[in-house]
Amino acid sequence: MIDPNPRGEVWVFAEQEDEHLSDTSLELCGKARELADRLGVQVGAVLAGWNVRELSYRLIAHGVDQVYHVHDTRLEYYRTLPYARVLCRMISKHKPQIVMYGATPLGRDLAPRVASEMRAGLTADCTDLQIGRYTDPRTKTVYDNLLMQIRPAFGGNIIATIINFDRWPQMATVREGVMRLGEGDPKRTGQIIDEKIAFNDFDQAVKLIERHREGRKVNLKGARIIVAGGGGVGSKDNFKLVHELAGVLGGAVGASRAAVDSGFIGKEHQIGQTGTTVRPALYVACGISGAVQHRAGMEESAKIIAINWDKDAPIFGVAHYGIVGDLNKIIPTLIKAIRERG
Amino acid sequence: MGYDSIVCVKQVPDTSNITGEAMKADGTVNRAALPAVFNPDDLHALEAALQVRDRFGGSVTVLTMGPPAACEVLRECLYRGADRVIILSDRRAAASDTLATSYILSQAVRKLARYDLVFCGRQAIDGDTAQVGPQLAEKLGISQVTYYEQLVDLSGRTIRVRRNVGNGWEIVEGRLPMLLTVLDTANEARPAAAKRVMRYKRARAPMELGAELAKAMPDAAPGQKEAEQARRLEPLKAKGLCIEQWDLDDIDADLQWCGVTGSPTKVHRVQSIVLTKEGFTAIAPTEEGIRGMIRDLIVDHTLG
Numbered sequence: 001m002i003d004p005n006p007r008g009e010v011w012v013f014a015e016q017e018d019e020h021l022s023d024t025s026l027e028l029c030g031k032a033r034e035l036a037d038r039l040g041v042q043v044g045a046v047l048a049g050w051n052v053r054e055l056s057y058r059l060i061a062h063g064v065d066q067v068y069h070v071h072d073t074r075l076e077y078y079r080t081l082p083y084a085r086v087l088c089r090m091i092s093k094h095k096p097q098i099v100m101y102g103a104t105p106l107g108r109d110l111a112p113r114v115a116s117e118m119r120a121g122l123t124a125d126c127t128d129l130q131i132g133r134y135t136d137p138r139t140k141t142v143y144d145n146l147l148m149q150i151r152p153a154f155g156g157n158i159i160a161t162i163i164n165f166d167r168w169p170q171m172a173t174v175r176e177g178v179m180r181l182g183e184g185d186p187k188r189t190g191q192i193i194d195e196k197i198a199f200n201d202f203d204q205a206v207k208l209i210e211r212h213r214e215g216r217k218v219n220l221k222g223a224r225i226i227v228a229g230g231g232g233v234g235s236k237d238n239f240k241l242v243h244e245l246a247g248v249l250g251g252a253v254g255a256s257r258a259a260v261d262s263g264f265i266g267k268e269h270q271i272g273q274t275g276t277t278v279r280p281a282l283y284v285a286c287g288i289s290g291a292v293q294h295r296a297g298m299e300e301s302a303k304i305i306a307i308n309w310d311k312d313a314p315i316f317g318v319a320h321y322g323i324v325g326d327l328n329k330i331i332p333t334l335i336k337a338i339r340e341r342g
Numbered sequence: 343m344g345y346d347s348i349v350c351v352k353q354v355p356d357t358s359n360i361t362g363e364a365m366k367a368d369g370t371v372n373r374a375a376l377p378a379v380f381n382p383d384d385l386h387a388l389e390a391a392l393q394v395r396d397r398f399g400g401s402v403t404v405l406t407m408g409p410p411a412a413c414e415v416l417r418e419c420l421y422r423g424a425d426r427v428i429i430l431s432d433r434r435a436a437a438s439d440t441l442a443t444s445y446i447l448s449q450a451v452r453k454l455a456r457y458d459l460v461f462c463g464r465q466a467i468d469g470d471t472a473q474v475g476p477q478l479a480e481k482l483g484i485s486q487v488t489y490y491e492q493l494v495d496l497s498g499r500t501i502r503v504r505r506n507v508g509n510g511w512e513i514v515e516g517r518l519p520m521l522l523t524v525l526d527t528a529n530e531a532r533p534a535a536a537k538r539v540m541r542y543k544r545a546r547a548p549m550e551l552g553a554e555l556a557k558a559m560p561d562a563a564p565g566q567k568e569a570e571q572a573r574r575l576e577p578l579k580a581k582g583l584c585i586e587q588w589d590l591d592d593i594d595a596d597l598q599w600c601g602v603t604g605s606p607t608k609v610h611r612v613q614s615i616v617l618t619k620e621g622f623t624a625i626a627p628t629e630e631g632i633r634g635m636i637r638d639l640i641v642d643h644t645l646g
Contacts, residue, residue: 001606079514080476080486105508109488112473116444116480121606124440124471128646134610148610150643153469154357159613159643167606178646205485206516209502213510249645282644303644305635306622316622321635325627333632338645342637 001119001167006145008097008169009044009066010036013087013110014059015102016047017078018213021055024102026062027179027250031129032100033063038131039145044068044096048086050076053192060190062182067192068094074199077211078106081203084113089197091118096169098147100129103173111173121164122171123149127178127224127281134163146170152281175224177250180341218252218268225251225282228271228298231258232287232308232327239264241331242286248338254278254298256288272297286327290315307331344399345458345496345518347391348451350478351384351404351419353412354468380415383463385531387524390490391461392423392532398496400458401425405450407435407443410549413585420542421534429547432589434601440469442604444477449593451482459501460521464489472523479521487514490522547585548575 002008012028014021025045032043042065047056049071056067068090074082087110091099099114101107103125115122128150134143147170149162164170220226227249229242239259246253254271255264271278272294283301288294290306290313298304299318306319307327316322323330355376391402404419406412407430416427430450438446451460460482465472472488479486487503494502494513502515506525551574555567562570578584590600598604625631639645 080488084480105489108472109476109486112440112471112476113480113486115473116441116477119441119606121439121441122473123607124469124473128643149607152643154355160609161611162607163610164606164608175646180646202485206487206514208512209515210513211510212512282639303639303642319622321625322622323625323627323632323635330627330632333627333629334636337629337633337636340633342633342640 002091002095002169004166004168005095005097006039007041008095009042010039011044011046011091011096011099011169012059012064013099013101013107014045014047014055014067015104015106016049016052016055017106019049019052019055021058022102022104023181023250024104024107024174024176026058026184027177027181028100028102028174029059029062029064030182031174031179032098035098035129035131035147039097041097042066044094046070046087046090048072048075048083053194056190056192057186058184061184061186061188063188065190067190068195069192070195070197072197072199074204077208078110079206079208080109080113081205082199083110084117085199085203086197087114088117090195091169099169099171101171101173103175107173111171115171118169120167120169120171121162122173123151123162123164124173126151126172126174129172129174134165136165147172177224180339181250220252220254220269220271220276220278223252223278223280225249225284226254226271226278226280226298226301227251227284227286228254228256228269228288229259229264229286230256230288230294231262232289233259233264234287236264238328241327245284245286245331245335245338248335249282249284251280251282251284254283256291256294258289285315285319286331288315289313290318344401345394346401346456347394347403347459347461348454348457349384349388349391349402349404349419349424349461350447350474351388351406351415351463352381352466353378353406353408353415354381354466355379357467378411378414380418381463381466381468383465383524383526384415385463386526386528387461387463387522388419388422388424389529389531390493390522390524391459393529394459394493394496395423395425403428403454403457405430405447405454407431407446407450410547410553413545413547413550416547416585417542417545418534420545421538422532423535423538426586427545428586428588429549430588430593431547431549432600434590434597437602437605438600439605439607440471440473440477441606442600444474444481445599445604446590446593446595447474447478448481449590449595450588451478453588453593458518460484460519461490462521462523464523464525475521475523482519482521484519484521485516486521486523487516488523490524491528542583544578545583545585546578547587549587550585551575
């Protein structure tokens with residue numbers, strides 16, 4: 001662990017695979033920028049790999065001031081132990097106050113290993129991060145400018161705010177798609193600092209023998225946000241609106257049977273009794289009338305927004321928010337409002 | 343020959359059926375108010391360990407941490423074929439976060455001394471953190487392979503496994519000892535064996551007997567309950583039906599790293615999500631109406 005260090009930087013672990021940065025890493029850069037501005041400190045990113053130095057410029061464009069870059073053949077493919085070594089060495093050397101990782105399969109493998117070695121706190125799968133004040137109920141000590149780590153727990157039935165006031169850095173993994181992915185400013189400038197790490201034999205204990213990657217499949221079950229379209233969307237071309245809304249929300253695209261049968265989208269996107277049953281944190285139903293077979297597959301969603309021109313559509317019976325009107329106008333307005341955060 | 347495995351399992355509240363009374367005022371979970379179940383992923387971790395033993399020989403020891411009621415999952419493990427089960431129970435371990443929990447588990451594993459493999463479920467459904475497995479591996483100073491889906495090869499001290507990383511898979515090779523976190527797609531967990539249920543349903547940990555006696559003999563004289571407990575324990579021990587019970591002293595745990603003091607993360611605040619669907623909020627299809635709704639969704643953390 002390191003001692004509380006209020007002048008320390010806000011860090012992002014820059015996850016890359018096959019020389020591509022994950023979207024989540026860039027989302028985190030934007031969030032790190034916001035938190036660092038609030039704290040009056042700089043943003044750092046740890047970028048490790050083999051021949052990935054070029055990626056530094058994208059990180060800088062998204063708000064990073066200092067990229068700590070480690071170039072080593074042993075880091076070409078992700079393996080827990082060498083990557084954990086990189087993070088632990090960098091944290092011990094530069095003493096950041098906050099370190100964020102994407103809550104991706106990789107981030108959730110790496111971050112706990114680092115936290116354990118550093119004996120620092122780690123909160124999993126945050127959906128929001130804020131800066132705030134905390135008063136210890138026992139000692140009455142007031143801690144200013146702590147990282148409020150906000151996450152759902154208990155299967156999404158509660159929202160907990162977690163803090164770590166003494167054993168720093170304050171670390172969190174952050175759920176994919178919940179932070180806004182900014183456009184990035186290619187004119188931003190920052191520093192690339194090349195670092196060398198000494199590895200030991202144990203770091204090489206696990207070897208990668210074979211590796212296979214597939215394109216991303218539709219993952220409706222795991223999606224925190226789903227935007228689904230129905231027959232009311234009208235055409236395959238118009239379904240782009242649904243994709244675009246899902247894009248800004250960082251959500252998956254779903255569909256009703258009517259939309260699938262009309263050929264607007266593939267069957268793997270179908271939600272309902274004959275498709276996938278989902279219970280995301282947010283479900284946006286666009287032009288879906290809400291036949292009982294569809295409702296059965298989505299009515300357990302924590303929040304449901306229904307958009308339909310027909311005020312008597314059954315979908316409104318399970319909705320938390322209902323918008324009656326033309327989705328061709330409503331969706332673009334929604335996209336704009338989301339981009340501008342209300 | 344053969345391989346000795348340790349499986350870490352957890353009894354968890356069934357998060358699919360939660361009411362508002364689930365939380366205590368201090369923000370911790372009121373486990374007593376919830377039905378408890380065997381953490382789903384952990385059944386697959388147990389199965390993975392049993393398969394290694396069935397194929398190569400060796401043993402399966404199950405470790406759990408929790409209150410006396412958690413012995414129920416240990417009995418479930420015995421019904422499915424575990425050779426030895428141990429409960430770690432100590433009030434001083436309460437409110438441990440994942441780091442403190444992994445420290446305590448590591449001390450228990452160290453006490454077991456000889457092991458080749460440690461299996462954990464990928465994550466528990468109460469916290470969904472998936473942190474204890476990797477943290478335990480680090481505390482033990484051994485390598486970890488998360489998202490275990492298939493054993494490819496095990497010979498001598500070398501193991502090859504296939505792991506599923508979401509957008510693909512990989513095969514990795516390492517030396518024993520190793521910790522594996524197991525996905526629910528790794529195997530089909532075997533059901534309880536009827537013969538073993540008959541044999542082990544009476545297995546009890548001493549503290550379970552203690553709790554039963556405290557209820558049955560509320561007015562007992564000093565020492566009477568203890569004597570009764572010892573009397574009932576004898577035949578269980580003789581038949582191998584006494585569940586081993588360890589506390590923090592038994593595993594030489596440094597209290598500085600346990601419970602609240604050992605936990606860097608603290609719960610600051612808890613909001614329960616109350617689902618009321620008494621009609622919906624009508625939003626005007628205007629820019630103003632829609633912006634208001636987005637702000638609401640940001641405030642209640644639906645949007646980050």
